[in-house]
Amino acid sequence: MISIKNVCKTYRKDNAEPVKAADNITLNINKGEFVAIVGPSGSGKSTLMNILGLLDIPDSGSYLFEGQEVAKMHMDELADIRNKKIGFVFQQFHLLPKVSAKENVELPLIYSDKSNMSKLAEDALRKVGLTERMYHTSSELSGGQQQRVAIARALVNDPDVILADEPTGNLDSATGKEIMDLFSQLHSNGKTIILITHDLSKASSAQKIFSIVDGKITEKSGNGSPIPRN
């Protein structure tokens, strides 16, 4: 489903050494897999997530998404793939303030060709167990609930891939565990999950773990079966 080969990305800032955030990375992710990308902060994992999520374009190397070369695609085509095939979950939730949970969940549907926005949003909120809070604004929700709204937003367009960047980073451990269980559940429902985290313990549900350090993939573990917890 996702295949990247020799991908490089270098960030240059004025008067500073260029930072090689992705250095010759090659990896494959199959449909329905639960993959974790683990690395310390500054290791380049967010860059990798941005590239995987089509939010950023690599300087070199090739990226095939469902067999299509991403580099050849127009911005609008990338936006279309992000809309239909990828669901994002961010560490900072990135919910719109002042609008209800339901409207937040409806956001990706605005840019899709689906018409029954309201029902789809309600379905997605039901999947994350927030039916009762759908008319609350984000400031009226707890951190865990906000992340659930973000997950519902990622799910609402029924994407193949869920890309989660430190989804539990801003949550306490109990809430974090609930969220991770939700990802496991989504995985068992057939979604491809890509989890980015600095915390290896969070990656326990993953079938494959990529370790990244200084922009390089250093290690891959797991062979298609979930790594046993602890």
Place this chain on the structure above:
Amino acid sequence: MQKMKVIKSGFRTAWTHKVRSFFMVVCVIIGIAALTVIISLGRGTEQKITAQIHKLMSPNSLMIISGSGKLEPNKPVNVSAGLKLSDVEDAVQQIQNITDWDAILRTPDREAQANGSSTRIDVSGHTPSAEEVLNLEITAGRFFSSAENRSLARVAVIAPHVRQKLFGALDPVGQAIRIDNIPFQVVGVIGSRGMDPHGIDKDNEILVPLNTVMRRVVNVNYVQFVKIVVADEKQVVSTSEHIRQILREKHSLNQNEDDDFMIITPIRAKEIINSALRIFNLYLPLLAIVSLIVGGIVIVNLMLLSVNERTEEIGLRKAVGARSKDIELQFLIETSAITLSSGLIGMLLGSLVFMFVASRMDIPPTISWSAVVLCFAVSSFLGIAAGYLPAKRAANLSPIESLR
């Protein structure tokens, strides 16, 4: 379909950010309303004054005013020399083009008593030809005659407010009236003439024969104004020059002395009006432009702040599949919804306020739509540009940059 959803989302967001939208809306509403009022008031006042002057000076008439410099800035006022009735009569006899004339002597603030009540009124002496020269409308009785003027008859024609104050519902014709204790008889009533450009209430006047005023009321041998009607309006200027020569001769003015009278032709009147109206034609548009610039800066700032504050939102929308075009459309809708709706409300509000003020100030209630629409267009353009351009810039950023 998708476009409709984006447009709906634009309206929805404008509504969601009520406080921010409110300030932008208020700013635009106040600006446009103020401009509507200012510009329309200026135009209305201009129209009112012009209409009044036109009522006083038809194209085939001219005015001689005793003394000089009264209406002209930068010239000393000279009222020492009188304009004798005989001077005027001589001039009239010599000039073929003059068909009719009325000499006027006004004596303001006299006491009038009749029917047991009294009031302060202005007495105005006229020649009998005033009926035609001033185009007076007789609503009851008649105007006074030449014979009455010659014989210093104590007859009076009263204006509507005088009639109302002294006689109420009674028929005043034939009734006695005392002006400064001199007994007169009312022979007629004239229709309403309103205020003159100096703010004098022409409906609070009693018109009496000129000779009667000159001999019996104030005892002078000069008049203050003469209104002259000419046959050929194309020759108004040459006629006025001719009158001037005759009057200068009569007043024994030598070459280096200024006129001690003024002759106002319709052309000269227009010049005087235009210089008086410069304040409306120059300063009001200037004021409008300054307000527009200030309002524009406020709108631009609010829009820029709002868009910059929402970079994250733009990044998020792009991450979940919005194309740059969608973001641009959304912001275009949002900013247009805010600026256009508030601009329209401002125009409406301004028009209502202006209508109210106009009715109170007796100004023609014509709204200067061209200027108002121009202001509306400029402020809308500024608002939309200020909201749209930074949004366009943000829409073209990579989503991760905006999300950071």
